[in-house]
Amino acid sequence: MDDYKSLVFTLLAAGIATYAVRWYTDPLRAIPTVGGSSLPGLSWLAALSILRDCRAVLEEGYRKYPEQAFKFPALDQWTVVVSGRELVEELRKCGEEELSAPESLKDTFQSKYIFDPLIVADQYHVKVLQEKLTRRLPDLLPDIVDEVTVAVQDHIVSKEDWTSVEVVPVMQNIIARASNRAFVGLPLCRNKEYLRLAVGIIVDTVKTMFVLGLVPRFLKSTVARFYNKVKRNTDLAVQHFRPIIEERQRIAAELGDRWDSKPNDLLQFILDKVKSNNDTISTIAQRVLGMNFAAIHTTSVTVTHALTRLAEQPELLAPLRDEIEKSIAAEGGWTSVALANMWKLDSLLREILRFHGITLVSMGRKAMKDLTLSDGTFLPRGTIVHAATYALHHDSTVLERADTFDAFRFARMRAATAARAKLQFAATTTSPEYLPFGHGAHACPGRYFAENVFKAVLAHLIVNYDMKLGGDGVRPPDVFIAIGVLPSLQSRVVFRPRKRGADAER
Numbered sequence: 308m309d310d311y312k313s314l315v316f317t318l319l320a321a322g323i324a325t326y327a328v329r330w331y332t333d334p335l336r337a338i339p340t341v342g343g344s345s346l347p348g349l350s351w352l353a354a355l356s357i358l359r360d361c362r363a364v365l366e367e368g369y370r371k372y373p374e375q376a377f378k379f380p381a382l383d384q385w386t387v388v389v390s391g392r393e394l395v396e397e398l399r400k401c402g403e404e405e406l407s408a409p410e411s412l413k414d415t416f417q418s419k420y421i422f423d424p425l426i427v428a429d430q431y432h433v434k435v436l437q438e439k440l441t442r443r444l445p446d447l448l449p450d451i452v453d454e455v456t457v458a459v460q461d462h463i464v465s466k467e468d469w470t471s472v473e474v475v476p477v478m479q480n481i482i483a484r485a486s487n488r489a490f491v492g493l494p495l496c497r498n499k500e501y502l503r504l505a506v507g508i509i510v511d512t513v514k515t516m517f518v519l520g521l522v523p524r525f526l527k528s529t530v531a532r533f534y535n536k537v538k539r540n541t542d543l544a545v546q547h548f549r550p551i552i553e554e555r556q557r558i559a560a561e562l563g564d565r566w567d568s569k570p571n572d573l574l575q576f577i578l579d580k581v582k583s584n585n586d587t588i589s590t591i592a593q594r595v596l597g598m599n600f601a602a603i604h605t606t607s608v609t610v611t612h613a614l615t616r617l618a619e620q621p622e623l624l625a626p627l628r629d630e631i632e633k634s635i636a637a638e639g640g641w642t643s644v645a646l647a648n649m650w651k652l653d654s655l656l657r658e659i660l661r662f663h664g665i666t667l668v669s670m671g672r673k674a675m676k677d678l679t680l681s682d683g684t685f686l687p688r689g690t691i692v693h694a695a696t697y698a699l700h701h702d703s704t705v706l707e708r709a710d711t712f713d714a715f716r717f718a719r720m721r722a723a724t725a726a727r728a729k730l731q732f733a734a735t736t737t738s739p740e741y742l743p744f745g746h747g748a749h750a751c752p753g754r755y756f757a758e759n760v761f762k763a764v765l766a767h768l769i770v771n772y773d774m775k776l777g778g779d780g781v782r783p784p785d786v787f788i789a790i791g792v793l794p795s796l797q798s799r800v801v802f803r804p805r806k807r808g809a810d811a812e813r
């Protein structure tokens with residue numbers, strides 16, 4: 308018995324000693340910690356408590372360590388964050404072999420446990436988005452506008468009276484329909500069961516990531532075999548995709564280049580690429596669901612913020628209506644050029660992503676080898692590093708009155724400078740002061756698509772509806788969960804078909 312006890316004590320002491328040595332010699336120990344203790348075990352507890360208050364932790368780091376790096380604990384590793392524009396530029400400039408954006412995304416999403424290996428190995432659908440969907444946007448826009456019109460009629464009752472709408476779920480549905488009109492076309496973009504999967508994929512992915520985040524690395528594959536909501540949803544989506552894909556493949560084989568009415572959507576652009584690899588209906592379905600993951604939550608959250616801001620400040624509606632109506636009249640309809648000419652609407656969206664945003668950090672990069680940043684911070688291979696986006700966006704030394712929401716600030720700034728393109732919502736050349744889409748070569752490839760969907764939805768609602776805040780008439784505060792920023796689920800906006808002319812006085 309005594310031998311048994313001393314064996315247990317020896318093993319325990321050896322375990323503690325190994326842990327202590329690993330902690331003491333961890334190269335990340337030199338980077339200052341915010342958000343709790345950096346001691347092993349305690350940092351895990353800190354990571355759990357930070358889930359509710361990550362904004363304060365990041366603001367503390369940004370304030371205490373300007374133009375430097377700091378770290379905070381995540382569930383299964385440290386997250387290093389850089390403050391200030393100089394280091395952000397450095398993240399952008401580092402080559403793929405030093406700091407990798409795709410590898411960071413794979414780590415963050417625990418891709419190798421959650422997604423099909425074929426997709427992890429080859430993300431060609433991202434190229435399809437950049438090279439096909441984005442270039443075809445002017446042709447796709449009429450379909451997107453049509454879907455917005457029908458979806459709004461289905462979801463926002465168009466009676467005379469004011470109708471109170473729960474903005475978050477309603478916008479998720481309208482955006483899912485508009486986006487999927489371009490992703491998979493009619494009739495699937497209106498199929499309720501498919502839309503449920505498209506909207507739900509983000510929550511199911513995050514739940515799976517969270518569970519796997521709690522599990523030690525060596526157990527992740529085993530746990531993912533039993534708990535993977537993405538796999539389950541892909542299997543359900545296959546039932547919707549199979550008949551469509553088989554029919555399209557049949558027609559393509561029969562007509563080849565003579566297929567005049569070939570669909571103009573993301574699914575078809577992917578199918579055109581499939582010939583050269585081993586994709587199955589399941590992996591194609593997962594690629595399209597992945598695009599929904601990237602598109603729907605980001606877009607619907609932004610539109611929700613925009614609507615609650617407009618409902619809170621209805622004086623913004625008149626100048627926006629004037630601009631939208633003039634742009635459409637000048638271009639003879641809802642064209643991409645007409646949308647591009649809506650500077651005030653563009654400014655509102657840019658300000659929404661600056662002031663509210665989607666996440667507290669962006670520009671995730673993984674160190675592919677040991678490297679030292681210009682401030683002396685040593686990043687060992689495998690470290691994940693981010694930019695402190697939210698804190699930078701609220702820094703008044705970077706942008707005047709950064710803590711004030713000012714819907715048309717970027718329209719005024721654009722009018723006053725020759726360097727206008729940089730101040731657009733979906734600027735092609737990103738800048739180190741504005742990071743909602745990241746910065747540099749890996750900046751979000753979906754931003755041009757997002758711009759078109761945003762403007763189609765908002766312009767339609769602004770021109771056709773009056774709006775005011777619902778509930779108690781106060782805009783509920785945003786919700787911060789881990790690194791995510793969300794509008795309150797309680798957000799309500801009351802809509803009424805727009806009164807024009809003399810009717811508007813009533």
Ligand code: HEM
Nearest residue numbers: 408601602605669670743744745746749750751753756757
């Ligand atoms: C408000 C809207 C959106 C925001 C704020 C946003 C933000 C971002 C950010 C921060 C990144 C990472 C960039 C980096 O690593 O530096 C990203 C990547 C990505 N986004 Fe977006 N996004 C939005 C909408 C969309 C839409 C509508 C789509 C699809 C149509 C999309 C598709 C993607 C894809 C595929 C990637 C990964 C790119 C890669 O693997 O290289 N996003 N997005």
